[in-house]
Amino acid sequence: MSIESIRHDTGGVALLLRAVEFSAEKHRGQRRKGVDALPYINHPIEVAAMLANIAGVRDLVILVAAVLHDTIEDTSTSPEEIEIAFGPEVRTLVQEVTDDKSLHKAERKRLQVEHAPHLSHSAKVIKLADKISNVRDVTERPPTDWPVERRREYLDWAECVVAGCRGVNSPLESCFNETLKRAREVI
Secondary structure, eight states, rough: OOEEEHHHOOHHHHHHHHHHHHHHTTTTTTSSSSOOOOOOTHHHHHHHHHHHHHHHHHHHOHHHHHHHTHHHHHHHHHHHHHHHHHOOOHHHHHHHHHHOTTHHHHHHHHHHHHHHSSOOOOHHHHHHHHHHHHHHHHHHHTTTTTTTTHHHHHHHHHHHHHHHHTTTHHHHHHHHHHHHHHHHOOO
């Protein structure tokens, strides 16, 4: 994409920035679990940035959904609210990567592994970038109450989820492989 085409794509840029603003407002006050308790919004921004910069994603539906991927799961945002603000395609994609918080954590984790191979291509790239971000955090900024064994278990589980998302984007998959390899060396 050329600088000229970016300069003139005000509608797409405006939509993406509206999604960032929406997500920031919804996640206001939330922090990541790491020792430095970074603002939560850093995570969905990182996921969308990876999709754009590593995976080469230019599809605004995917990028907007990436910025919003945790809003239904981790805030009081409803699917209808996402649809009204960003349309049915974005809502569908956000819902596709959303865990059912009414289920126990172990069941949600099991279902992520089971459902990963059946996700749409778009949902798989979001899921893959999400796991890269999370593995980085577990490695570099782990939750203070997570012993080494729990961190290793997370890496094993993330690898199982990603196994079901393979074949969608080689650069992103390589990034996951490198991130996981480094995590296993560090942890």
